[in-house]
Amino acid sequence: MSDAPANPHASVEGPPQTRPASAAQSGIWFNELLDDCGAVHHVSFTVQFDGDLDTEALRHACAAVLSRHPELTSAVEDRDGVPYLRPAPVRPALVVEPASEEATRQHIRTPFDLARGPLCRIVLQVAGPRTHRLLVVVHHLVFDGHSLELFVADLAAYYTAAAAGGDPAPPALPQAGAAADEERRITAKLPAARRYWAAHPLGDDDVVLPGLDRPARGVQDGASVELRLPGELREHLGPAAARIGVTRFELLVASLHALLFRYGNRVPVTALDLGTRTPDQQEHIGxxxxxxxxxxxxxxxxxxxxxxxxxxTGLRELYRVREVPLGRAGAGVRPGVALAPVSLSYHRPSAAPEFPGVAASVERGLSHDTARNALRVELIDGSDEFRVLMQYPPRSIARPAAESIARHWLTLLGHAVDDPGTELAALPLLAPDERDRLLTGWNDTAVAYPERTVPELIAEQAARRPDAIAVSHADRHLTYAELDAAATRLAARLRGDGIGPGSLVAVRANRSERLVVGLLGVLKAGAAYIPLDTDYPAERLDFITADARVARELGDADLADDGPAEADGPAAAPAPDDLAYVIYTSGSTGRPKGVQIAHRSLTNLLLAIRDLLDAGPHHRWLALTSVSFDISGLELLLPLITGATVVVASEQQTRDGAALTELAARHGVTHVQATPTGWAMLLDAGFDDPAVTALTGGEALPLTLARRLRPKVGRLVNVYGPTEATIWATSDEIGPDPDRVTIGRPLANTRAVVLDARLTPVPVGVPGDLHLAGTGLARGYLGRPELDSECFLPDPFGPPGSRLYRTGDRVRRLDDGRLEFLGRADDQIKLRGYRIEFGEIESRLLAVDGVDRAAAAVRDGRLIGYHTGGAGADELRRALAAALPGYMVPEVFIGLDALPATPNGKLDRSALPSPPEPVTVPSAGSGSTLDTVREIWREVFRLPGLGDTENLFDLGGHSITMTQISARILDRLGVDVPLYAYFDEPTVRGIAAVVADLGPAD
Structure with missing residues (x-):
């Protein structure tokens, strides 16, 4: 290694003694080996000088500080996998340059060469004749928060001496404990630490924060939000803490944990910087x-x-084991630059010391533009101000979301200080304007629609355009006049049989133009229809007719009779509040439940979609959905109230993408509605028609499918809604080249609110439970009052008597008010303690080349990934491992020809097949490789005997153990084992297999 200076910040200097790295230094060094840490370990601060600065005295003072604290002039030497601090071949020297923000940023971000050193750079930036700024950047390996105080205090003392013409030679520091003393303390406290961590959650990389997708792992570009506590709040902190019986720090930790809890984190976890200085280390920088x-x-x-x-109480328990590194006490803890997605540091800096002849101030917490986790909160509780810096990764959290976290914390902290008796769940987060926007501004959807029912609206079209084609099926057509007349005759027959308002009529007919006559005829009779798909199992259909106590069932033969019939006088049109239809949906207990929809709700939905799509008489709609799926009502009825044409597909055509594509092309169809599963079938069959407006709903629309579908159609509208809210409740237009799919905003006369378990609005970007209100809500469940009270709740935000429907869907608001669908609450599972949403796994699978469709499920406690397409299991595993935490990577990948679907065209998750039984795979390592790896483990652990399946962490292994093993494997076998491998394969046999797979290093 050359002794020539590597940069202008250094000058040659002789060595102090080489010494083993401390436990903290070893951990930081290990993280630097494990990943590219960028500037995340750089600690920087400035001393601002206003006045006549003695530059030469400052230069002497800086040199004296470096001499007094040799850690700053160190480098790190790797000795067989163990780090030692040794003198760097060069030492820092004060550099003087013009002040520049860009230069400051470069000094802070420029990497340190740990092996060469030094680990400190000092720059005097000249902003004017009487304005200077001393920038100090130090690697965290040799510097912490208290070191900053020591540096500035010593600098002031030496500057004072040098400016007065005295000798700034530093006095010797008291001897600090050696590494062996530290190891003895750690060893003594290790049993207590292991007991502590066995009883306390370590957390994972899963946290709920506004606007945060799953936190990205590792270091990434960062940004920061800075705020200052209002003066009154700062003054009240200490007295409030004293009244509660805690310290200021404990109060602040509690407030941050309360914030995380209010965001939906049931067990908040934050990584805390805890000081470990012993009395003999108080004056030592390090x-x-x-x-x-x-x-x-x-x-x-x-x-x-x-x-x-x-x-x-919890912090006091943690303090007892604060000296023991987590890797030594917590089995299998994966190291990293952050031990939790949220971390907190707290400083109470002293006032800046005096520098003779100049006014000096210290600024700490300079941003290094990197982020090591989802959120790092740095609290600087000074004597004259309280600064808060929140560092975040813009790639994972947008700035408005980060700013909202700061606002929410201030709101919560202020209320907690003023009224500490407030229950946690009642602590406010939202300012009045934010709450108003969530509840009112984004729900301003009122539209005055006429008091008309569907039969009236269709009759108006029949009177206006009697000869226009209303319904087409195969080679048969019904004009509006023919449809209205046939439905009127059927209604007359029904009324003659005593069927009228309040009656329920089941319609069990094949797909044809007569099916439309049947539905409309029931409505004209004033009754409500129950549509039954003839392809559904007979047992289910029989249950529905018995449960609903239908007054009449209509089949194909009943609908074929369109001869004259007489009625007992003219029929009265149904009233808006009369029942229009009952749709049976699957129940969570397996018992289907009937959802009752009134005419007012149905008409509102149809008119809202009419206005959304500008639907009119020149359009042709393809009806392809099972009549037992409520979205079929839109396909069959919206065209008829707008004077358009319905093209009814046959049962066989609905299951054949090519047949549907041909049917749509032959009839010049302009509007097609299908589930994402249905659209995938159409696209696979070559569907491509830029004249078509596509509606997709019924299940989540994957972004990959949206990108595939959007270029094939003229418009793409993603719609969302439960049956209980009358077909659709929200919509979003998907533009060209989409980068996100949402369910959009509420339709006309519909309100959507995102609430927590206490029915309190959650902030923008925070997941919550979607509740719907407005004209579209169902009357309730047929004969199920217990379900009504469970799912239809009094609306605390609407007019008196209004209701909310609890959808059971998880969503979050985006900054523009759109709703992002996150999945069913009952599809969110906990597996081995981790929260898993199938939708997130499925979206990652769909992003892999060669995957056409994807699903995930848990079978026998194993997470399984299913897919269609040509992608292989190894390719899928690598792709998901790079994007998801390990617990979300499926254990098994199963390729299928097609994913199972329900008759409604949705994914049938329950029908996904079980995986084969796990197969025990023998070790990939050869005998000699296995023997060598076993011998290395015995040497490092100093054990005479060692089994091939004993766990590294159970043996007391930690980060340095891994580096020692890896160093010896590289030396003897020529294979560079990555450090993360020890967490995936923490046994002799497992590491031997890794060595065999990797082969010798080049």
Whole structure:
């Protein structure tokens, strides 16, 4: 290694003694080996000088600080996988240059060469004749928050001496404990630490924050939001903490955990920087902190004061084991630059020391434009101001979301300080304007529609365009006049049989133009129809007719009789509040439940979609959906109230993408509605028609499918709605080249609110339960009052007597008010303690080349991925491992010719096949490789005997153990084993297999 200076910040200097790295230094060094950490470990601050600065005195003072604290002039030497600090061949030297924000940024972000050193750079930036700024950037390997205080205090003392003409030679520091002393302390406390971590959650990389998708792992580009506590709140912090019986720090930790709890994190976990300095280290610059995850036990009804005291108790328990690195005590803890998605550091800096002849101030917490987790909160509790810096990755969280976190925390903290008796779940997050936007601004959907029912609207079209084609099927057609007359005759026969308002009529007929006559005839009679798909199992259809106590069932023979019939006087049109239809949907207990929809709700939906699509008489709609699926009502009835034509597909055609494509082309269809599964079938058959407006709904629309479908159609509208809200409740127009799919905003006369379990609005970007209100809500469930009270709730945000429907769907608001569908609440599972949403896995699978369709499910406790297309299991595993945490990567991938679908065209998750039984795979390592790896493990662990399946972490292994093993494997077998492999394969046999797979290094 050359002794020539590597940069202008250095000058040659002789060595102090080489010494083993401390536990904290070893951990940081290991993280630098594990990943590209960028500037995440860079600690930077400035000292601002206003006045006549003695530059030469400052230069001497800087040199004296470096001499007094040799850690700053160190480099790191790797000795067989163990780090040692040794003197760097060069040492920092003060550089003077013009002030520049870009230069500052470069100094902060420029990497340190740990092996060469030095680990510190000092720059004096000249902003004017009497304005200077001293920028100090130090690697965290040799510097912590308290070191900053020591640096500035020593700098002031030496500057004072040098400016007065004295000798700034530093006095010797008291001797600090050696690494062996630290190891003895850690060893003594290790049993207690293991007991502690066995009883406390370590957390994972899963956290709920506004606008956050699953946090990206590793270091990435970062940004920061900065705020200052209002003066009154800052002044009240100390007295409030004293009244509660906690410290300021404990109060602040409790407030951050309360915020995380209010966002939906049931067990908040934050990584905390805890000081580990011993009395003999108080004056030594270095890194004497240990970052450890801290979890708290919040409960909705717990007063904040009680929670803060519980946090105090928990912190005091953690303090007892604060010296023990987590990797030494927590089995299998995967290291990284952050131990939790949210971390917190707290500083109470001293006032800036005096520099003679100049006014000096210190600024700490300079941004290094990198992020090591989803959110890092740095609190600087100074004597004259309280600064808060929130660092976040813009790739994962947009700036408005990060700013909202800061606002929410301030709102919550202020309320907790003023009224610490407030229950956690009642602590406010939203300012009045934000709450108003969520509840009112984005729900301003009122439209005055006429008091008309569907039979009236269709009759108006029949009078206006009697000879226009209303319904087509095969080679048969019905004009509007013929349709209206046939439905009127059927209605007359029904009325003659005593069927009228309040009656339920089942329609069990094949798909044809007569099916439309049947539905309309029932409505004209004033009754409500129950549509039954003839392809459904007879047992289910028989259950429905018995459960609904239908007054009459109409089959194909009944609908074929269109001869004259007489009625007992003219029929009265149904009233808007009369029942229009009952649709049976699957129940969570397996018992189907009938949803009752009134004419007013049906008419509102049809007119809302008419206006959304500008639908008119020149359009042709393809009816392809099972009549037992409520969305079929849109295909059959919207065209008829707008004077358009319905093209009814046969049963055989609905299952054949090519046949449907040909049918649509032959009839010049302009509007097609299908589920995403149905659209995938159409696209596979070559569907491509830029004249078509496509509606997709009924299940989540994957982004990959949206990108595939959008160029094939003229318009693409994603619609969402449960049966209980009358077909559709929200919509979003998908533009060209979409980068996101949402379910959009509520339709006319519909309100959508996102609430937590206490029916409190959640902030923008935070997942919650979608509730719907407005004209579209169903009357309720047929004969199921217990379900009505469970699912239809009093609306606390609407007019008196209004209701909310609890959809059971998880969504979140985006900044523009659109709703993003996250999945069914009952599709969100916990597997081995981790939250998993199938939709997230499926979207990642669909993003892999060669995957056409995808699904995920849990079978016998195993996470399984299903797919169609030519992608292989190894390719899928690699792709998902790069994008998802390990617990979300399916254990098994199963390729299918097609994914099972329900008769409604949705994915039938329950019909996905079970995987084959796991097969035990023998070790890939040869005998000699296995023997060598086993011998290396015995040497490192100093054990005479060692089984091939014993776990590294059970043996007490940690980060340095891994680097030692890897160094010896590289030396003896020529294979560079990546450090993450020890967490995937933590046994002799597993590592030997990794060595065999990798082969010798080049």
């Amino acid at each position: 890194v004497h902190v240990n970052e450890l995850p801290f979890s708290s036990p919040p409960e909705s009804g717990m007063p904040f004061a009680d929670f803060a005291r519980a946090v105090r």
